[in-house]
Amino acid sequence: MDGATFVILALTMISASLTIIFYISWRSFGRRLHALAWSVTFGVATVQWAGNILNRVPDFFPNFTTYWMIVSGLSYTAALMGLTGYLLRAGRHVPLRWMAIAVVVADVITYLSIPPGGHFGITVALSPMVTSFTTGMAAWVLYSAKKRKNAAEWGAIGANTLFCLTQVTMAAIALSNGYERDPEIQRMFGTVMFLTLPTAFTACGLFMVTVLASDLAEKVQAMAVREQNRLKARADKYWEILQDVIGVIPDMVAIDDGTGRTVACNDKFAEILGAKKEDLMGKSILSTISRYGSLFHSVDGKEADAEGNVVAAGLYRALKEGHQLTVRLKDDRTFMVDCASVEAGGNILLARDVTDILAAKTQLDDAITSMPMAFSFFDADGKMIACNRDMERLHEQDRSWIASQSMESLLYDLLSRLKSVNGVPTDMQDGWHEAGVIEALTTGYTSFLGELKDGSWYQISSRKVDGGGFVVIAHDVTQRRQLEMNLERNEAQLRDVLKGQPFPVLILRNSDGCILFASNAAESVLGAGRNELIGSMIGRFMEKGDAAALPLLGSVSGRQGTLREATFQRMNGDSFPALYSGLKMVFQGNDATVMSFIDVEDKAQLEAELKAQREALFQSEKLNALGTLLAGVAHELNNPLTVVVANAHVLSMSSDDPALAERVQKITDAADRCSRIVRTFLSMARKGQGEKRPFKIDDCIRSARDICSFGYKTDKVDMDISIAPDVPEMIGDADQFSQVFINLFLNAQHALASQDGAKKVRLECIFDAATKEIQVDVLDNGPGIPENTQGRIFDPFFTTKDVGSGTGLGLFLVRGSVRSHGGTIDLMPPTPENALYRGAHFRLRLPLGTDVGEVQKVKATGKPKGVSSVLIVDDEPEILTSLSDILELDGHKVRAVSSGGKALEILKSQTFDVIISDLRMPGLSGQELFEALSQEHPELVRSIAFMTGDSLSAEAQQFLESCARPVVNKPFSPADIRALIYGIEKEQADT
CATH class of the missing domain: 1.20.1070 (Rhopdopsin 7-helix transmembrane proteins)
Incomplete structure (x- = not known):
């Protein structure tokens, strides 16, 4: 290396x-x-x-x-x-x-x-x-x-x-x-x-x-030892905290370790079982519950057994499935039990005493159910939480359907059932359903008055509550709304009545004297418009200011008070003395006083007018009594007059001697005149409106002329009557128009009575084909009507005649009769064409009442077609003889009997084309004869007709209206009998 x-x-x-x-x-x-x-x-x-x-x-x-x-x-x-x-x-x-x-x-x-x-x-x-x-x-x-x-x-x-x-x-x-x-x-x-x-x-x-x-x-x-010690110390600390937390929880809590052993519970849990907490530790929750099973009444509505098996089974399912149980003890306490598993292993049981909550909920449900209005409550998500039966009836659905709907859809359903909202029909409000729902959901509040299609009224409100959610209330205000509408109608009628009063009327608020209402007469007298009066204080129109209003308001009571004096002031500052009277009332929700006052600046004139009206009323009552007496006399004259009229006509029809015929004609004319006079008296005395039927206006005019002819001759008044030949018949009450012309003729006579020189009255009657109206003008050459009183001549009890000479009701009744027939009467100004008649000029325009062709149906004046068999029933022999002569001269086969019973016997074996019966007879009357025929011989009902002189009897009038059979009034003429038979024959031919 x-x-x-x-x-x-x-x-x-x-x-x-x-x-x-x-x-x-x-x-x-x-x-x-x-x-x-x-x-x-x-x-x-x-x-x-x-x-x-x-x-x-x-x-x-x-x-x-x-x-x-x-x-x-x-x-x-x-x-x-x-x-x-x-x-x-x-x-x-x-x-x-x-x-x-x-x-x-x-x-x-x-x-x-x-x-x-x-x-x-x-x-x-x-x-x-x-x-x-x-x-x-x-x-x-x-x-x-x-x-x-x-x-x-x-x-x-x-x-x-x-x-x-x-x-x-x-x-x-x-x-x-x-x-x-x-x-x-x-x-x-x-x-x-x-x-x-x-x-x-x-x-x-x-x-x-x-x-x-x-x-x-x-x-x-x-480090491991230290960490273990630290974790153990922390776990011990947390366990102590958990024990403290479990102990202070007001609910019942129990925890096991997953193997069924109870590792923790609080005193509440042990208390409900009547045990000590130490006795429950280390034992299974299920076995503990089973051991105390006799305490339980039911689990989720299922009755518990004494061994606790039902309770244990319910808890086991709750632990496995994690759902909630409702447990009721035998002492009527109720608990809501929740079971759940924890991640670390083990289970937790939590039981809460909900006895008071359920009782409160029951009371709340009872309160909601008994509420006198429809009620529903929704949470913040629009889900229905509660409602009562009235709300179910309003939706016409059950609770389950309502619970399945959102608040928005329920509001829409409710609004769609309304016919009107706040008085406006829903079909005139496009898209108002959506607008109402949007307003309720966005603003949190809406309220309106709705009318359902069945006519009921509801005050519907929706309000958002503080904790979220909505409350919808529908209060049935049908009765209140009907009262309000009746009150509104009554107040409107009261206004109309008060506005039309001839005397000034004010309605004052008692608290401050504010004027709430003023009639037309009050506006005129005070010289102020409606806007100037309404809202002003009564003191503004009194000489001494507001201070004068206090004794004025305090002087009235709950009854009509006596007249009191006060000084009023017009808008222009002029003062005038007045008499006032007040009556306390409630007007538009205010304690008020309705006060009428009279300008007594010309007190003597007022007193004279009041005296004249009292005299006129007294005179009217006397004339009414006299008219009734005359009507009774006329009724008693009916039967003998019928004999005279009938025989006069028979003589006229059967005589060939010219000299005798002339004398008979005079008798006939006089008899007809007497007949018209009697009919006029009876019509004047008859109460109520007569039957409307075709008649000739000239007959009414001539009847009135006959009644008034004696007075005209006495006062030397000339009467000129001109009736156009083309004037058709009209539909109406001929008796009323006879009274109309009598009143007009008498007024003209009274106006001319004190006049020197020529005294003339003219009547012109024409037919206006363009308007299909009959025009009648009544003129005189008297002094006329003063201009300052022309606006009041048709008012009741107003008269310009001397005391005792008039009632003040004549023209008032005339106008009423004309208007009831759809016509008009006016006081016309003088015209150059009528220079000779510069006095009063009244013009009547009368509609025919139906088609002209129908009105112009002429009564049969000739003999009826063919020969009829006629049965006459009357208890007066003279009438039987006269009527038989008239019919036999016309070629009819006549049989006369004097009672209804005899007529009924004859009708059992013989039939007649026409049966004419008197209405009032001893024994079997005409009405009873008709009822017997209706049951025994109903086929003869169409053949019967009646004659009567009892036109004043309410009973007779009622029967004649109900039976709907022809009737001829006594005294009658041959033309009346021919028309009667012709009508029956025509009716039989049509059927």
Whole structure:
């Protein structure tokens, strides 16, 4: 082996050894001072050996002295650093600064102590040898306090001793042969040093590895023990904390170790079983529950057994599947039990007493169910949590369907059932369903009044609650809404009534006298518009201001008060005295007073008007009584007058002597006139509206003329009547129009009574084909109606006549009759065409009431077609004879009987085309005869007709309306009888 190869091999071994030692020490002990000291030691030794190797290179060092000084200094440093590492590892204090100073001083002394002579070799040999030996032994003694050393330690001591002996031997050889003078000795010395030093240091390295490995094992074991103790202490601490936590939990808690043994539980768990916690530790939870099975009533609704098998089975399933149990004890306590497995192994059981919660929930459910309104509650996600039966009925669905829907869809379903929202029909609000849902979900609140399609009303509200979620309430306000609508209608009617009052009316709020309502008359009297009155204080319209309003409001009571005096003030500031009366009421939700007042500035005129109205009312009552008396007299005249009229017509029809015929015609005309007068009296006395049927207006005019003719002749009033020939019949109540023209004729007579000169009254009647109306003008040449009273002539009890001369009801009734037939009556101004009649001019326009062609159906005046068999029933023999003569002259076959019973007997064996029966007869009356025919001979019902003079009887009128059979009033003419028979024949022919 040459020198270069040896050098490379030696350096490789040294470097590997030092690297391993450094790595082990650094990983084992971390960054500690003794490991750092050892690292520096081996680093310095490496540099020293590098110097030894470089010394083998010729001329690398300038001289041997320089080389040896460097190597010796590094030897001192390595030895001292190694010693420092041992001392630090042993836990001893090391004065590093003083040791560094000692190394420097030792190097300086060594260098200065080398003489130039032959003793240089001894100095060179002894200095590093003694230093190395001393360092190794000191380190061994200081570090190892053991009396017995291991093989590695003895190996290190032996290597160090060998090194020292080698150094002594080499020093002796050098001394005996002259080291400095013999180059061969010098090379041999270097070779021995080169070989022995690595051996010594390698032995020291093995020693250090052994020591470090032993120390590392102890270190690891100590660390493991410390970690185990630390973990155990931590586990004990955590277990204590867990025990404390379990102890303070208000619920019942039990934990097992996975094998079924109970490792922890709290006092609540033991208390529910009636045991001590210590008795339950180490035992299986399932076996514990089973042992106390007699305490349990049911598990998830399933009845428990005394052995606890049902409870144990339920807990076992809960532990395996991780679901919740509802356990009820026999003392009626209820627990919600949760079971779960933990990752570390084992199971945990948690039981919570929910008895109070369930009771509260039951009470809440009962409260929600008994709420007088539809109620539902939704969580923040829109899921239904609770609702009552009223909400189910509102949706027309059960609870399960409602629970399956979102709040948005339920709101939409509810809104889609509405017919109107806040009074506006839903079919007039496009997209309002979506708008209502969006408003409820975005703003958190919506409220509206909705009408369902079945007519019920609900106040529907949706509100967002603080904790999230929504409450939807639908309150049935149908009854309240109906009351409100009735109130609104009543208030509207009240306004209309009060507005139309001729006297001023105000409604005042009691609290401050604010005007809430003013009638048209009040606006006119106070000279203010509605906007100026409404909202103003009553004191604004009183002479003394607001102070005057207080006694005004306080002077009324809950009953109609007496008239009181006050001074009012118009808008322009003018004052006027007034009489007022008030009545307390509630108006628009306010305590109010309705007050009417009268301007009494012309008190005498007012009193005179009141007196005149009272007299007019009294006169009206007298005339009404007189009319009733006259009607009764007229009714009693009916039967004898019927005989006169009928016989007069029979004589007229049967006489061929012209002279006799003329006299008979006069009798006939007089009889017809008497008949019209009697009918007019009866119609005036008849109550209620008569039957509307076709009639000729000229008949009514002539009847009224006949009634008034005596008065006209007495007052020398000329009456001119002009009726166009083309005036058709109209549909209506002929009796009412007879009264209309009587009133108009009498008014004209009274207006002309005190007038000097010519007194004229004219009536013109024409037919307006364009409008299909009959126009009647009644004019006179009297003084006319004053302009200031023309607007009131149609008001009730208003009259311009003297006291006792008029009732003030004539024109009022005239207008009512005309309007009831769809017509109009107006007071017309004077025109040049009527220069001779500058007084009052009344114009009536009357619609025909139906198609003109239908109205112009003419009564049959000739003989009916064919010959009919007629049965006459009447208890008056004269009437039977007269009627029989009329019918026989027309060619009919007539049989007359005097009672309804006889007629019924005849009808059993014989039939007639026409049956004419009186309505009122002794024995079997006409009504009873009709009822008997309806049952026994219903085919003859269409043949019967009635005649009556009892037109005032309400019973008779009711029967005639119900039976719907033709009737002719006494007294009658042959034309009336012909028309009656013609109508029956036509009815029979049509069917």
